[in-house]
Amino acid sequence: MSMTRFMTNSEPYQSDSSAVQTLITYFSSGSTASDKLMTDQAIINKDSFTDPSIPAPLFDSYNMSRDSIRRHIRQERNALSQAEQNQLALIASRHLLSEIQRISAKRVALYLAFDGELATNKLIKALWKLDIEVYLPRLHPFAKGHLLFIRYTADTVMINNRFNIAEPKLDVGNIATVEQLDMIVTPLVAFDNNGNRMGMGGGYYDRTLAQVIDNKPLAVGYAHDCQQVSVLPIEYWDVPLPVIITPTKRLAI
Numbered sequence: 001m002s003m004t005r006f007m008t009n010s011e012p013y014q015s016d017s018s019a020v021q022t023l024i025t026y027f028s029s030g031s032t033a034s035d036k037l038m039t040d041q042a043i044i045n046k047d048s049f050t051d052p053s054i055p056a057p058l059f060d061s062y063n064m065s066r067d068s069i070r071r072h073i074r075q076e077r078n079a080l081s082q083a084e085q086n087q088l089a090l091i092a093s094r095h096l097l098s099e100i101q102r103i104s105a106k107r108v109a110l111y112l113a114f115d116g117e118l119a120t121n122k123l124i125k126a127l128w129k130l131d132i133e134v135y136l137p138r139l140h141p142f143a144k145g146h147l148l149f150i151r152y153t154a155d156t157v158m159i160n161n162r163f164n165i166a167e168p169k170l171d172v173g174n175i176a177t178v179e180q181l182d183m184i185v186t187p188l189v190a191f192d193n194n195g196n197r198m199g200m201g202g203g204y205y206d207r208t209l210a211q212v213i214d215n216k217p218l219a220v221g222y223a224h225d226c227q228q229v230s231v232l233p234i235e236y237w238d239v240p241l242p243v244i245i246t247p248t249k250r251l252a253i
């Protein structure tokens, strides 16, 4: 994989090797022997993948409504096969782990993937192993459109919310306020080169990101490359992301 892509607007990626090893262990468990042998290079050379050193043509979203962009991109990411999802999640999670280590984050809010989002489950296990606290969003029980961030461990009781996404059972002892988090990794549907983000349409993360002061916590968008569009129609409440990580790049705005 071409390193220059990763170095754009940023320092080169440097993960401490024991942390990367932990990550690879989790990605290897439950995979076939041939999966285990795959290196990043082998993965991206597979016929089904485009060469990430050649920038993919961006989806031309000019003049499209937010809803039609949403529909189109959701379809694109849902079209990825399970094997592609697994391999892309491994590559992207190495970059996200580097970002977590770069800012020495101790409390990181992540999400559990649905609807073709970039998976986080194995990265979460690696973070547990590294003693980094993981938090997940849950819909606020009273304040409509707001999220709470609840500590997630191997013992957390999970309940599906009304969108059928598993979330931690409410436990007041395990809530982190936004300011107590070091990083919020946001799911998103589409993003553009300026860090603009569009989500599922509930405004949940917009309301959360409105509470960020001076990049504390650092908001990091995490998405497939196919979710990048040429331009997003922005609204006054949209908060641009300072960092976006995909399997092939790190955008720093």
Ligand SMILES: Nc1nc2c(c(=O)[nH]1)N(C=O)[C@@H](CNc1ccc(C(=O)N[C@@H](CCC(=O)O)C(=O)O)cc1)CN2
Residues within 6 Å of the ligand: 111, 112, 113, 114, 117, 137, 139, 147, 162, 163, 165, 187, 188, 199, 200, 201, 202, 203, 204, 205
């Ligand atoms: N993995 C993940 N967790 C997340 C989010 C996310 O985008 N991804 N959210 C980010 O905000 C919040 C949930 N927001 C969501 C908003 C809309 C729909 C959704 O499926 N909307 C349907 C209509 C469903 C209905 O109203 O019953 C749709 O648009 O098709 C799902 C989640 C919190 N947790």
Ligand SMILES: Nc1ncnc2c1ncn2[C@@H]1O[C@H](COP(=O)(O)OP(=O)(O)OP(=O)(O)O)[C@@H](O)[C@H]1O
Residues within 6 Å of the ligand: 145, 187, 188, 197, 198, 199, 200, 201, 202, 203, 204, 205, 206, 207, 210, 235, 237, 238
């Ligand atoms: N900071 C905010 N305060 C109040 N309302 C907001 C705020 N941010 C967004 N909203 C409202 O939320 C609604 C949905 O916004 P939008 O379509 O941008 O959500 P989204 O970014 O796609 O969703 P999400 O953040 O949940 O992933 C809008 O109607 C908007 O008025």
